[in-house]
Amino acid sequence: MRRFKLLLVAAVVSLFTAAVVTNRIANSQNGSKTPSPPDATTTTQNTSKQPTGQANVAGPGLTDEQCPIDPENCDGCIVTIDGPTEAPTGFGNEPNALVDQATHDDDRATFETRDEILPSDTQGGGLGPVYNAQACSECHQNPVSGSVSQINEQRAGRNIHVGCRLPCDPFVFQDAPGGSLINDRAIDPRIQERVPPLFSAGIGERDGEVHTFRTSLNLLGDGFVEAVPNETLLQIAADQPNDTVSGNLVAGEAVIVPIEEAGHDTPRCRVGRFGHKDQHASLLSFSGDAYLNEMGITNRLFLMENTSLGRDVSAFDPIPNDANIDCGPVPSPTPPGQITKCGEDPEFDIDTFTRFMRATRAPARDADISATAEAQAGEELFHQVGCAVCHVDTLVTAREGVVINGGTFTVPKALAQKIIHPFGDFLLHDIGTGDGIVQNGGQTTRLKIRTAPLWGVRVHTRLMHDGASVTFMDAILRHAGEAEIVRQNFEALTPEEQTDIIIFLESL
Numbered sequence: 289m290r291r292f293k294l295l296l297v298a299a300v301v302s303l304f305t306a307a308v309v310t311n312r313i314a315n316s317q318n319g320s321k322t323p324s325p326p327d328a329t330t331t332t333q334n335t336s337k338q339p340t341g342q343a344n345v346a347g348p349g350l351t352d353e354q355c356p357i358d359p360e361n362c363d364g365c366i367v368t369i370d371g372p373t374e375a376p377t378g379f380g381n382e383p384n385a386l387v388d389q390a391t392h393d394d395d396r397a398t399f400e401t402r403d404e405i406l407p408s409d410t411q412g413g414g415l416g417p418v419y420n421a422q423a424c425s426e427c428h429q430n431p432v433s434g435s436v437s438q439i440n441e442q443r444a445g446r447n448i449h450v451g452c453r454l455p456c457d458p459f460v461f462q463d464a465p466g467g468s469l470i471n472d473r474a475i476d477p478r479i480q481e482r483v484p485p486l487f488s489a490g491i492g493e494r495d496g497e498v499h500t501f502r503t504s505l506n507l508l509g510d511g512f513v514e515a516v517p518n519e520t521l522l523q524i525a526a527d528q529p530n531d532t533v534s535g536n537l538v539a540g541e542a543v544i545v546p547i548e549e550a551g552h553d554t555p556r557c558r559v560g561r562f563g564h565k566d567q568h569a570s571l572l573s574f575s576g577d578a579y580l581n582e583m584g585i586t587n588r589l590f591l592m593e594n595t596s597l598g599r600d601v602s603a604f605d606p607i608p609n610d611a612n613i614d615c616g617p618v619p620s621p622t623p624p625g626q627i628t629k630c631g632e633d634p635e636f637d638i639d640t641f642t643r644f645m646r647a648t649r650a651p652a653r654d655a656d657i658s659a660t661a662e663a664q665a666g667e668e669l670f671h672q673v674g675c676a677v678c679h680v681d682t683l684v685t686a687r688e689g690v691v692i693n694g695g696t697f698t699v700p701k702a703l704a705q706k707i708i709h710p711f712g713d714f715l716l717h718d719i720g721t722g723d724g725i726v727q728n729g730g731q732t733t734r735l736k737i738r739t740a741p742l743w744g745v746r747v748h749t750r751l752m753h754d755g756a757s758v759t760f761m762d763a764i765l766r767h768a769g770e771a772e773i774v775r776q777n778f779e780a781l782t783p784e785e786q787t788d789i790i791i792f793l794e795s796l
């Protein structure tokens with residue numbers, strides 16, 4: 289985001305003279321202090337653009353009728369006689385076959401660029417006004433860019449008791465003002481967000497406060513995950529309740545989410561698979577969302593800056609009126625999504641992030657630990673006691689030429705017919721750890737979390753969505769609800785067998 293340099297210097301001078309406002313004056317957008325609870329029974333489709341981006345606000349959840357899931361069938365796809373092959377793996381900055389090494393290195397440099405408030409020769413601009421960190425790689429970095437890190441984020445809101453005849457969920461989640469994400473940083477102390485209350489800003493005490501931490505997630509291999517057909521995930525969800533080893537308790541929920549780049553006039557949907565709440569199904573949608581919500585950089589999919597706890601921040605914004613900023617030269621082929629306005633991303637960085645992630649190899653296992661008798665015994669026990677009902681070990685991506693993401697992306701050869709081992713089903717479950725937050729999956733997802741994919745888990749030091757478990761044993765013992773029987777099966781193993789399972793996890 290460099291081309292604004294001159295424009296910005298002028299804008300910023302006027303900004304810092306104009307921004308002599310107090311917290312209270314900044315309290316406009318979404319400023320109602322006692323927002324009414326959302327209607328739990330609402331089933332109408334929420335396609336209006338929310339100021340904070342779809343996945344940052346609680347939505348009613350979509351049905352297949354409201355937003356059809358694309359069949360993603362093989363019409364026009366390339367059928368070869370060769371069977372699927374193993375996806376390439378590695379923690380070494382090498383791409384899979386999607387792009388060459390030089391392109392991948394360039395894309396990685398964009399992913400690693402630390403954006404500033406004002407652009408310079410080496411850094412892009414547009415950061416904030418509220419944000420979490422300055423580069424994608426600040427949170428997706430260990431041991432290489434695109435992987436994971438110890439960084440947590442915060443989400444908050446409140447539970448409203450609506451009452452109902454049991455069995456039902458008597459609570460409805462309502463976002464903190466402006467959206468559930470509480471940005472940890474801001475470019476001016478007057479717009480610092482924090483978990484409510486924030487009395488000095490007139491954001492008062494509330495009942496039923498909900499707060500959670502969310503760990504950063506691994507992105508390596510996500511291009512393959514994106515290429516897994518909807519049908520595969522729906523089939524897993526349909527089969528799970530029949531599994532007797534897990535006591536017929538497992539019932540993963542497939543969340544239907546809109547594809548941002550497929551437009552909003554006739555929304556197109558997929559089965560969500562990215563984020564702790566399965567809030568996105570496409571890496572381009574997630575890139576647009578993350579550029580805004582993590583770094584405060586608007587882009588063609590999300591043109592409105594986040595508020596500070598519902599307070600309008602435009603008086604603090606060096607690049608105001610983002611929805612009016614034109615795109616730069618449009619790359620060829622034309623990237624999907626509206627391209628007349630690009631906000632603070634005229635250089636189409638969100639497409640570069642997307643290509644970077646799609647070109648990553650899947651996390652590689654530790655060859656030495658995997659070769660031990662303990663890890664191999666542990667892998668068998670992992671299946672026997674029922675862990676793999678949710679932590680699904682093997683998925684296969686769609687064929688070359690299948691059109692996904694609401695018609696905007698054609699599965700290329702490099703990502704097609706690849707066997708991956710994510711040890712996850714990309715479905716939401718209630719295992720008793722639910723964080724109480726609703727995003728775009730609707731109120732039924734309040735207490736559910738996506739099965740953590742376990743590939744690469746050995747480089748993650750803080751486990752579960754909240755990062756509150758620091759040992760594998762603790763993470764396993766927190767499994768209840770749908771995983772109650774499986775955890776009991778685990779507890780019934782001998783200490784040596786339990787250790788074997790943990791050694792297996794250390795090999796992933």
Ligand code: HEC
Pocket residue numbers: 420421422423424425426427428439440441502503504505506507510561562563564565571574575578579582583641645
């Ligand atoms: C401040 C830390 C931070 C920054 C900066 C950040 N992310 Fe993330 N990322 C996270 C966290 C935390 C999650 C999990 C979010 C959730 O579901 O609550 C996540 C999840 C993701 C996912 C979903 C991965 C999966 O497999 O489910 C993608 C994709 C992603 N980020 C891409 C990006 C991109 C692209 C950027 C840069 C524009 C970026 N992130 C910047 C912290 C960060």
Ligand code: HEC
Pocket residue numbers: 534538670673674675676677678679716717719721722737738739740741742745748750751752753754760763764767770771774775778789793
């Ligand atoms: C009903 C589905 C289900 C079953 C069965 C299940 N898990 Fe999980 N697992 C999950 C979910 C969902 C999470 C994420 C929970 C959270 O973040 O709050 C998770 C998280 C984890 C984590 C933390 C990973 C991370 O990156 O934070 C580990 C380790 C784990 N499971 C291991 C196991 C083992 C071992 C078993 C078998 C004894 C098992 N799980 C059985 C659904 C399941």
